[in-house]
Amino acid sequence: MSQAKDQEMSMPSSRQESDRTAAPSNTKSLTLNSTRSGVGTGNFGGYGMTNGAEKPSVLHMIMEALGLRNQAQNREPTSKDIGTLIMLGVMFLLFVISVTGFFVMWFTEYYNNTMLENLILAENSDTAKSWLNPDPKYDTLLKAHIFDYPNIDDYLAGRADKIKVVDIGPLTYQEHTVKDEVSFNKNFTVSFRDRKSYKFLPEKSSIGEDYVVRVPNVPLISAAGPVKRMKPLERLFVSPWIKQFQEPLFKELTVSEYLWGYEDKIIKLKSLGRGRRRFGLLMSRNGTSVDSVQLNTGEDDITKFSIITQFNGMPQLDYWEGDECNRIDGSEPSMFSPHLLQDRSTVNVFLQVLCRKVPLHFEKESSLQKSSEPVLLSEHGTVLAQRSDQRHQVLRGCAHFSLVPALLHWRSGAVQRL
Incomplete structure (x- = not known):
């Protein structure tokens, strides 16, 4: 009885021993599984590295990607490998520069050709439209200077030794030019006339257009030359006509009249009642030009x-x-x-x-x-x-360039410029 009890008591010990013996087997199985999964060994990114090993350098990765380094071999790159890599880098850089240069040259030529095509004055082109009627913001400024002779009567009467000449400008005008009577021809030319208009800008002018000045009588002085060159018989007939008008050598006119026109007797006589009867220094510039x-x-x-x-x-x-x-x-x-x-x-x-x-x-x-x-x-x-x-x-x-001859051959020092 006592022996049987002892035997029964020893049986659990055998199972416990069996359990202790089997435990290492289970542990080994887990270790193998961990090895296959790459977790327990520190297999990092498939490079066969163990925990604590250095990460692969960029050079290693580039060489391996280019096939210059065998993955199975764990060796440092040689100078030959580095030289090959540098040569490939230089070739790649030259390729990029060549491609970039090609596209830059191509786009530059394309841009230049496009710009040149837009510059030509082809009929109905944008360039032609902007040329025919430009934007007012591109208008030019005309600045006129008028010389006033305030003491000319005193000088002619002998009461003054010198003539005072006063610059009263500038008078500033905004000049807008459009093309009139436009005709595009088959020989790659275009015919036109300029049509100009002027707007007075008082904020950029020194005086107003109603300012009165004493200025030379240009029509009278201009007529004196042709009359002087006439034959005596012709001069004998024309001179009385001019004298009967009793036109003074200097006239009082507003700035607007002097620049843009006033009715003049000499001009009226020249036109014989037909055509224009007015004279102004800039009158021919205002409106459609007579020149094509x-x-x-x-x-x-x-x-x-x-x-x-x-x-x-x-x-x-x-x-x-x-x-x-x-x-x-x-x-x-x-x-x-x-x-x-x-x-x-x-x-x-x-x-x-x-x-x-x-x-x-x-x-x-x-x-x-x-x-x-x-x-x-x-x-x-x-x-x-x-x-x-x-x-x-x-x-x-x-028609545009009228040189006013010298009014008088003043003696030396007779003109005083203020």
Whole structure:
């Protein structure tokens, strides 16, 4: 009985021993599973690294991605590997630069061609529309200076030794120009007339238009020259007609009358009752011009863009004595061919107000801002500051350029400029 009890008591001990023996087996199984899952060994990202090992460098990863490093081999890159990698990097950089340069050149050429196509004066194009009727914000300013002779009567009467000449300007006007009687021709030219209008700007003027001045009687002085050159019999007939008007050498006129027109007896006599009876220094500029202009549209050759080909139907002028002075092959003042500004070449501009082609030379680059002067080109005195014998070439029939002859040959020191 006692032996059986002892045996029964020992049986649980055998099961406990069996449990203790099986425990390591379960632990081993968990360890193997952990090894397969890559958790227990610290297998990091599939690089076969154990816990505590260094992470792969960027160079290792690049070389492995390019196939320059065997994943099974855990070695440092050699100088040959580094040289190969540098060579590939340089080749890639050159490829990127080449592709970028190609696209930059292509887009630049495309941009330039597009800009040039927009510059030509093709009929119904945006450029033509803006040229025919420009935005008023691009209008030019006309500043007129009038010289007043306040003591001319005293001087002529011998009560004054010197003439006082007073500059009362500027009188500022906003000049708006549109193209009139426009005709696009088949030979890539366009014909037109300028139509100008003026708006007085009192805030930018020193005086008002109703200011009264003493100014020379220009029609009377202008008529004196032709009468003097007449034959004696003709002069004997014309002189009494002029004298009967009793026109003074100087007249009192408002600024508006002197610039934009007043009715004059001499002009009325010249027109014999027909045509215009008024005279004003700027009267011919207000309204549609009497001159017709033909210029190149640039459709066939952008270098010919804006070059004037005919003036009043003629390929050159006959106002001046020299052939060079009679040339008209300059640009219309409102626009130039773009290659002239890019090359900083001399820009020849035909100015109707002077009946002359004027060369403009590059002076400096600037921007259209209030803080900077927007002058890019200037006339270097080759035309407007010539010798006296060159300046006094005969002007025959130029409607815009009227040189008022000297009123009197005053003795030396007779004029006092204030």
